[in-house]
Amino acid sequence: MTLFLLRMRPAVAASALLLAAVVAIAIIGPALAPYNPYEIQHLKVNQPSSPQHWLGTDEFGRDLLSRLLIGIRPTVMVAMGATVIAAAFGTFLGIVGAYGPRLVSFGIMRSVDILLAFPPILLALLAVGFWQSGVVSLMAVIGVVYTPHFARIAQSSTLQVMQQEYVQAERSMGASPLRIVFRAILPNILSPLMVQATLTIAAAILLESGLSFLGLGIVPPEPSWGQMIGTARSYLSINPMYLVWPALCLAMTVLAINIIGDYLRDLLDPRLRQ
Amino acid sequence: MLSVEGLSIGFQSQDGVVPTVQNVSFNLSAGEVLGLVGESGSGKTLTSLGVIGLLPPNASVTAGRVVFEGVDLLSLNQAEMRKLRGRRISMIFQDPVASLDPVFTCGDQIIEAIQLHEKIGRGEAYRRAVALLEREHVKDPARVMRSYPHELSGGQCQRIMIAMAVASRPQLIIADEPTTALDVTVQRQVLDILERLNEEVGAAILLITHDLGVVYEIADRVIVMNGGRLLEEATRDEIFRRPQHDYTKALLDAMPALGKRRDRLPVIERGGATDAPRAMASAAPPAPREPGPPILEVRDLSKTFLIKSGMLAQTQRYQAVDNVSLSIARHTTLGLVGESGCGKTSLSRLIMRLTEPDSGQILFNGTDIAQLSERRLFPVRRNIAMVFQNPFGSLNPRLSVQEAISAPMQIHGGVADRPRRVADLLDAVGLPRNAGQKYPHEFSGGQRQRIAIARALALNPSLVICDEAVSALDVSVQAQVLNLLKDLQAEFALTYLFISHDLSVVEHISDTIAVMRAGRIVETGPADAIFAAPQEEYTRILLAAVPRIGIEREDRQERLQ
Incomplete structure (x- = not known):
């Protein structure tokens, strides 16, 4: 394992370690928390870092480090889950939209256009309004919001790839549509989708934070990073570090995801392999 | 200066x-x-x-x-x-x-x-x-x-x-x-x-x-x-x-030159084992087989494309292939020549049934395949293979050479030992056996075209359609590939439909020639006869336009008039 990490580029290795830590904390986070993250202490409101509370406390005197540690789980689950949902459905719709029968693809792509016309936050607001808010519904809603982006990218890349002679060659050999999709099209449209996926994870975290900020996402007292950033805004002048810590965690995680995404794209493309 | x-x-x-x-x-x-x-x-x-x-x-x-x-x-x-x-x-x-x-x-x-x-x-x-x-x-x-x-x-x-x-x-x-x-x-x-x-x-x-x-x-x-x-x-x-x-x-x-037909083109040897010319089993190439009955007959094939140039523009009809008839005898090569936009690629796509013909018949071994459903067409496809123009575009960059050459076998089945067959094919087209593990981008244009040819031959097809198969290659590599095509034709009893805009290449490889212009075949006949004494004005213009070493342009035009 160490050898494997050493052979990678340093930035990639660091990102991989960071992401591994994030995922590990998402699983065992509650056990690591030094304090009860829900315990309200009115005498310790908005404190800066101290030996007792390494990262300080929030507006209710709760330990920030503990809240950050357990806030990972909903953040990571929503972001990853939403991206997987969006990537899977979006890619499927996009390929069918480019490769399928004319009427079907017309229907798909026009629906995608309509979905794209909605501002994502509005769409999410609508959907969350109907369902209970919580991790699973956030995942589904944010997944649906980002599905059209994947569909568009998959469709335009598929149209491009279909012009390539190797797809004609497959057809001339009598390859079935399924084979053409899985052997010729999918591997060749993976790069832009991979880039989109890393962007979507970051965007999903931000959208989740936006929704939580509006009270439609993760419901307090459960914390999530986005929700913490949203709340911390109001206390910026009293306790600026309250905003900095969750924002830093978020930024580092998103950066790591982007670096890993780039690396995966290179790894999957034989032309870029060393 | x-x-x-x-x-x-x-x-x-x-x-x-x-x-x-x-x-x-x-x-x-x-x-x-x-x-x-x-x-x-x-x-x-x-x-x-x-x-x-x-x-x-x-x-x-x-x-x-x-x-x-x-x-x-x-x-x-x-x-x-x-x-x-x-x-x-x-x-x-x-x-x-x-x-x-x-x-x-x-x-x-x-x-x-x-x-x-x-x-x-x-x-x-x-x-x-x-x-x-x-x-x-x-x-x-x-x-x-x-x-x-x-x-x-x-x-x-x-x-x-x-x-x-x-x-x-x-x-x-x-x-x-x-x-x-x-x-x-x-x-x-x-x-x-x-x-x-x-x-x-x-x-x-x-x-x-x-x-x-x-x-x-x-x-x-x-x-x-x-x-x-x-x-x-x-x-x-x-x-x-x-x-x-x-x-x-x-x-x-x-360089294949008009009016100088040779059995084989001399090949420029290059350093490096990967570009070595194909090792022949015997010094002399196998004798060409006798031409047989027609393997492919095209009768009155037509295709019209509807083109709409803008939102408000009238839809225009564009007759890409216009009542084309031709026939290729078994074990021979038909060279189809014409300038870009004359419909020769459309015709090849029709024969491959990559586009649907409007009317006409495509008789392959006597069966009309023009109207067959994709399912009924499937068994026919294994007997017709195609080599495309662009060796950089016709191979899927994500598949290794091994996978690319096995593709027809995976689709049609029927070959028990695929790795072995791939190795044989790599031998046949003069590539080293370890080429199978590499990816297309690791090869030069000429080598990729060899890979494409190996893939075309995977199922022992009887008809191979070469659409501008050597146009993207350098002169010396083109000579190698042309020689290879000729050798393989004798070795595997192939019939070629060879499409090209390059008259000297077509003359070199073809037994019969069809000249195409604006969707129609304007002249057909044995290669020697057409190049020696073209009957149609258009064929003459085409021939006169080819630069020829040793003959000044004025002389060339006079000679043909």
């Missing part, structure tokens, strides 16, 4: 500077046409880019001097160089459609080129632009000035490029493969224009090309490059009559 002394260019890489052009020297005097000949990778384009200071960022001049009218170009800074480019030195590039800006009209672009170098009003510049186009015999210059590049043909775009290049009356024109993307008849016209402008304007032309025929037509002197070195420099007559260097001789030999 231009003198290049000991020019060396290197590419920066991780292991230091890789020398790519080494110690190239030549002179060019005013009004002279100098042909710079070489295959891809010979460094000919890099040399020209070095001369005008447009090297890619990772390349740099490591030694030498470039003196243009007493000024050392290499010592000039960017701004001074920019002034010189376009005004005193112009360039014409290979792909005219790609080198024009698609969002401006052609007129705007010529006017801009004129105004960049002369302080004159727009009206005056417009009149000059029209005059330039008229001098190039462009029909209806006013309309061409209003058109966008995509609305014009490749030949017309190249004339626009030439008009832009000569707008400032440059002393030196560098033309990099100016006719390679064009049809023979259009190439003829563009060469005429270049030659006339050279006489009228008095500009020296550095003509970079891989086509020895083109060089023979208009060059005064020729230099030959290979592997980044200058091998030979001589006058045109010298180089074609008495080539000194072995490489020049081999290059001249490897």
Whole structure:
């Protein structure tokens, strides 16, 4: 394992370690928390870092480090889950939209256009309004919001790839549509989708934070990073570090995801392999 | 006027500077046409880019001097160089459609080129632009000035490029493969224009090309490059009559030439095991098999495309294939020739049933496959294979060579030991066995075309359609692939439908010829007869347009009249 990490580029290795830590904390986070993250202490409101509370406390005197540690789980689950949902459905719709029968693809792509016309936050607001808010519904809603982006990218890349002679060659050999999709099209449209996926994870975290900020996402007292950033805004002048810590965690995680995404794209493309 | 002394260019890489052009020297005097000949990778384009200071960022001049009218170009800074480019030195590039800006009209672009170098009003510049186009015999210059590049043909775009290049009356024109993307008849016209402008304007032309025929037509002197070195420099007559260097001789030999049919083309041996020619089981190629009954018969095949050019435009009918009939006897090669847009590729796609025909019959082994459903067609597909034009596009970059060649076997099944079959096929096309584990981007164009041929042969098809299969290849590689196709035809009892715009290649490989124009077959017959005595006017025009070494153009036209 160490050898494997050493052979990678340093930035990639660091990102991989960071992401591994994030995922590990998402699983065992509650056990690591030094304090009860829900315990309200009115005498310790908005404190800066101290030996007792390494990262300080929030507006209710709760330990920030503990809240950050357990806030990972909903953040990571929503972001990853939403991206997987969006990537899977979006890619499927996009390929069918480019490769399928004319009427079907017309229907798909026009629906995608309509979905794209909605501002994502509005769409999410609508959907969350109907369902209970919580991790699973956030995942589904944010997944649906980002599905059209994947569909568009998959469709335009598929149209491009279909012009390539190797797809004609497959057809001339009598390859079935399924084979053409899985052997010729999918591997060749993976790069832009991979880039989109890393962007979507970051965007999903931000959208989740936006929704939580509006009270439609993760419901307090459960914390999530986005929700913490949203709340911390109001206390910026009293306790600026309250905003900095969750924002830093978020930024580092998103950066790591982007670096890993780039690396995966290179790894999957034989032309870029060393 | 231009003198290049000991020019060396290197590419920066991780292991230091890789020398790519080494110690190239030549002179060019005013009004002279100098042909710079070489295959891809010979460094000919890099040399020209070095001369005008447009090297890619990772390349740099490591030694030498470039003196243009007493000024050392290499010592000039960017701004001074920019002034010189376009005004005193112009360039014409290979792909005219790609080198024009698609969002401006052609007129705007010529006017801009004129105004960049002369302080004159727009009206005056417009009149000059029209005059330039008229001098190039462009029909209806006013309309061409209003058109966008995509609305014009490749030949017309190249004339626009030439008009832009000569707008400032440059002393030196560098033309990099100016006719390679064009049809023979259009190439003829563009060469005429270049030659006339050279006489009228008095500009020296550095003509970079891989086509020895083109060089023979208009060059005064020729230099030959290979592997980044200058091998030979001589006058045109010298180089074609008495080539000194072995490489020049081999290059001249490897070129299929009209009227000189040979069984095999001599092949230029190259270093490196991967590019080694195919090892033959016996020294002599197997004897060609006797032609049999027709394997493919096409009867009255037609296809019309409906084209809508804009939202409000009327739908236009475009008859791509118009009542075409042809037949190919078993174990023979039918060469289908015609200029771009004549419908030859549409026809091949119809026969492959990649597009649906409107009417007509395609009899393959006596069965009409024109209207079969994809399911009924499936068993037929294993007997017809296709080799595409572009070896860089016809192989899926994500599949290893092993997977690419196994593809037909995976689709149709029926081969028990696939790895073994792939190894046999790699042997047959002269590639090393370890090639299977590599990916297409690791191979050169000629090697990729061999991979594509191996894939086509995977299921022992009886008919192979080669659509411009050697057009994208260098002369020496083209010779190798043509030889390979001929050997494989004898070895595996293949029948070819060989589609090409290159008449000399078609003459070399074909038993019968069909000439296509505007969707119709205008002439068919045995290859020898057609090339010796063409009956149709169009065939004669086509043949007359092909540059031929040793025959001056005027003689050629007279001979055919």
